[in-house]
Amino acid sequence: MIGDDRFEFPAGVEGVLADCWSKAAAPAGWQLAEDQFRAALARSASQRFSGRLPDKRILENYLGSLHLQDLALAVACSAGNASAWDVFVAQYRPELYRAARAIAGESQGRDLADSLYAELFGLRESDGRRKSLFDYFHGRSKLGTWLRAILAQRHVDHLRRAARTESMDDSRDGDRRETDAPNEMASGAATPDPDRDRFLAILQAAVTTVLADLDPRDRLRLAYYYVNELTLAQIGELLGEHEATVSRKLERTRREVRQRVEALLREKNLSEAQLAQCLEYARHEWPFDLAATLSARD
Amino acid sequence: MASNGHEATMDSTMDGLIRRSLSTANVAEQNCPDPEIVASYYDRALDPNERAQFETHLSNCARCREQLAVMVRADEKPAPAVPHAWLWDWRWLAPAVAALLILTVWGVHRSTSPGRVANGKQPLVAMSRPPQPLPTEARPLSQSPAESPTSAQSLITPKSTDHITSQLQTQQQAKAAQMDHTLQTLQAEKQSPSLNSRAFAGQNEPRLAQKSSDESNAVSDLKKAVGNAASAPSAGSPPAVPQPKAADHPSAAPRDSFDTSASNQSIASTNAAADAAGENGNVGGALGARQNEARLKAFAAGALAQAAEQRSGSTIIPTPDPKILWRIAGGNFVERTEDGGATWHGQVADPDAQLTAGSAPTNKICWLVGKAGVIVVTKDSKQWKKLPPPVPADFVRVEAKNSSSATVTAADGQKFSTENEGKKWIPAK
Numbered sequence: 001m002i003g004d005d006r007f008e009f010p011a012g013v014e015g016v017l018a019d020c021w022s023k024a025a026a027p028a029g030w031q032l033a034e035d036q037f038r039a040a041l042a043r044s045a046s047q048r049f050s051g052r053l054p055d056k057r058i059l060e061n062y063l064g065s066l067h068l069q070d071l072a073l074a075v076a077c078s079a080g081n082a083s084a085w086d087v088f089v090a091q092y093r094p095e096l097y098r099a100a101r102a103i104a105g106e107s108q109g110r111d112l113a114d115s116l117y118a119e120l121f122g123l124r125e126s127d128g129r130r131k132s133l134f135d136y137f138h139g140r141s142k143l144g145t146w147l148r149a150i151l152a153q154r155h156v157d158h159l160r161r162a163a164r165t166e167s168m169d170d171s172r173d174g175d176r177r178e179t180d181a182p183n184e185m186a187s188g189a190a191t192p193d194p195d196r197d198r199f200l201a202i203l204q205a206a207v208t209t210v211l212a213d214l215d216p217r218d219r220l221r222l223a224y225y226y227v228n229e230l231t232l233a234q235i236g237e238l239l240g241e242h243e244a245t246v247s248r249k250l251e252r253t254r255r256e257v258r259q260r261v262e263a264l265l266r267e268k269n270l271s272e273a274q275l276a277q278c279l280e281y282a283r284h285e286w287p288f289d290l291a292a293t294l295s296a297r298d
Numbered sequence: 299m300a301s302n303g304h305e306a307t308m309d310s311t312m313d314g315l316i317r318r319s320l321s322t323a324n325v326a327e328q329n330c331p332d333p334e335i336v337a338s339y340y341d342r343a344l345d346p347n348e349r350a351q352f353e354t355h356l357s358n359c360a361r362c363r364e365q366l367a368v369m370v371r372a373d374e375k376p377a378p379a380v381p382h383a384w385l386w387d388w389r390w391l392a393p394a395v396a397a398l399l400i401l402t403v404w405g406v407h408r409s410t411s412p413g414r415v416a417n418g419k420q421p422l423v424a425m426s427r428p429p430q431p432l433p434t435e436a437r438p439l440s441q442s443p444a445e446s447p448t449s450a451q452s453l454i455t456p457k458s459t460d461h462i463t464s465q466l467q468t469q470q471q472a473k474a475a476q477m478d479h480t481l482q483t484l485q486a487e488k489q490s491p492s493l494n495s496r497a498f499a500g501q502n503e504p505r506l507a508q509k510s511s512d513e514s515n516a517v518s519d520l521k522k523a524v525g526n527a528a529s530a531p532s533a534g535s536p537p538a539v540p541q542p543k544a545a546d547h548p549s550a551a552p553r554d555s556f557d558t559s560a561s562n563q564s565i566a567s568t569n570a571a572a573d574a575a576g577e578n579g580n581v582g583g584a585l586g587a588r589q590n591e592a593r594l595k596a597f598a599a600g601a602l603a604q605a606a607e608q609r610s611g612s613t614i615i616p617t618p619d620p621k622i623l624w625r626i627a628g629g630n631f632v633e634r635t636e637d638g639g640a641t642w643h644g645q646v647a648d649p650d651a652q653l654t655a656g657s658a659p660t661n662k663i664c665w666l667v668g669k670a671g672v673i674v675v676t677k678d679s680k681q682w683k684k685l686p687p688p689v690p691a692d693f694v695r696v697e698a699k700n701s702s703s704a705t706v707t708a709a710d711g712q713k714f715s716t717e718n719e720g721k722k723w724i725p726a727k
Contacts, residue, residue: 027710065343086725090711136332138334140343141340142341146334149340152368153336156361207316207318211316217353219320219357219358220353224363226316234367234370254316258308258312283314286314286315
């Protein structure tokens with residue numbers, strides 16, 4: 001969504017809008033009119049509040065939180081102003097290419113950055129008007145972070161498409177993949193214990209239920225750690241927590257998950273021996289060495 | 299122990315189950331927010347409700363989580379590589395530093411104790427007492443390079459010390475004559491101040507004392523530079539011989555005899571010291587000597603400009619000649635000196651200008667910039683021409699190559715270059 005520049009600012013925010021224009025400090029060379037900038041603010045507010053008019057104080061706080069200079073630069077670049085482009089090239093192009101290389105490696109990173117750069121410049125046309133990716137920037141984040149988010153999204157989508165293609169090829173060969181849904185986890189080979197599949201299914205369902213019931217932030221922390229294999233410091237960076245806090249909360253959540261899974265299994269009338277057998281089957285079926293994963297990550 | 303092993307196994311099993319479950323739990327991808335939300339979350343710009351909503355989505359969406367994981371990994375700055383790290387390897391650095399110290403101390407010791415140096419057999423040992431202060435009275439001509447130790451002489455190529463001595467003497471005599479002339483000019487100025495000059499000698503007198511102490515500081519800075527140049531051999535030449543300092547050299551004697559309250563004399567003596575040091579800094583290599591001389595002259599020009607600027611509180615613009623300086627004295631007024639700041643001649647470059655900076659690529663060419671798009675240039679240090687600006691901005695810096703080519707910098711960081719006196723400007727990086 002680009003946002004609607006027909007969003008009408010309520011009366012009484014004129015001072016805030018003038019203040020925003022002043023803080024944007026667009027140089028004269030960018031030839032950015034105040035009306036143009038106000039239209040960008042309107043689009044941003046419309047995007048944020050889904051077109052609904054918020055309380056005046058909330059609107060003022062929102063406008064005051066925007067990265068106004070970045071927004072002014074984006075609007076001027078979207079309009080094709082050469083001076084603004086010079087500033088963007090000088091300030092952001094090196095960062096864009098550095099981030100792309102860090103995300104996707106040297107050669108792929110360059111392609112990723114080139115493609116994004118072209119879209120920012122606006123090689124597509126719609127209704128006779130050049131469309132720039134800058135139209136989608138509304139100043140809520142820093143311009144640099146927004147660019148990196150786009151690069152990350154494109155890179156991840158590319159990898160996921162490649163992984164899906166690969167998995168389709170692999171499935172033709174009959175390989176079983178770890179990401180199979182639980183009800184497809186049964187292997188083709190015959191197992192001696194007829195309860196094995198039933199136990200594994202019960203166990204997996206219990207784990208899924210317990211994880212779904214967790215506080216989203218706890219679940220997110222587990223996912224960052226176990227699935228994305230981020231370090232404690234990186235998780236802390238994303239969640240705004242200290243590394244020690246991340247460690248402590250992970251340990252607490254892990255212990256809680258285990259206790260609740262065991263409790264659920266007992267509720268299904270599994271004995272202690274059967275419970276232990278469940279976990280033993282899981283250990284053989286889905287071996288996972290956390291220590292090895294951590295050392296590989298480091 | 300067995301129970302611990304069992305517990306560890308159970309924990310490991312649970313880790314695997316958690317990982318597997320979270321890997322497969324995914325919401326439909328069309329619910330993913332746009333990159334601006336992801337970026338705002340990353341920048342902690344979402345309000346608490348938005349953040350909570352997004353984290354709920356994140357906990358169930360592998361795609362968005364992976365985006366953030368990619369971003370945080372890419373943002374991790376690697377430890378900065380130490381440039382030329384091999385230089386800081388103490389295995390060779392420590393002995394090299396020790397050798398350098400020994401050589402320096404030996405050089406100071408030899409230069410301050412000519413009698414002991416004369417036999418050339420003094421072993422190189424670090425002295426426990428501090429180096430002797432430089433003598434202030436002139437030394438007779440008989441003392442100096444002729445008394446250089448034979449061990450040092452053996453390293454002197456290609457010039458002989460006699461040749462150096464005679465060259466320095468000639469140079470010093472020329473400088474002394476120049477100093478005399480300047481002193482006479484100064485005295486004449488005192489008696490009959492010029493109507494065109496704002497720098498009446500009478501007004502200058504309180505400032506001369508300040509100037510002399512500023513320039514004494516510049517001289518002492520130069521001495522340090524000379525010492526560094528003397529102890530650092532240049533590439534492609536034999537090791538520099540620790541020569542007697544310029545102050546000890548008989549050719550430097552006239553400098554010491556002048557009163558430091560005569561500012562031009564101290565400037566001239568600075569030049570003499572720079573020139574002498576440029577010669578003495580690297581006896582063995584002509585190229586190295588020229589490089590040292592150029593470095594020291596540039597340093598002298600900068601040091602003098604800095605001293606003048608500090609003194610006057612205005613913007614000083616140096617030229618290739620350290621004695622010729624421009625000065626933005628405020629508003630639209632600019633001044634020029636040809637005698638290192640003793641006297642200044644003022645001009646109005648542009649009546650409407652608020653000048654801020656300048657650049658003088660030659661002794662007569664000067665570019666000035668200022669607020670509201672002011673750009674003016676003179677080719678003969680007298681007539682000023684106003685040039686059309688690239689943008690009507692406040693300019694804060696100019697770098698000029700000649701009378702036609704320069705790069706100006708606006709207050710917002712934009713840079714523009716011209717090769718044809720401002721007829722056409724192109725953005726510069």
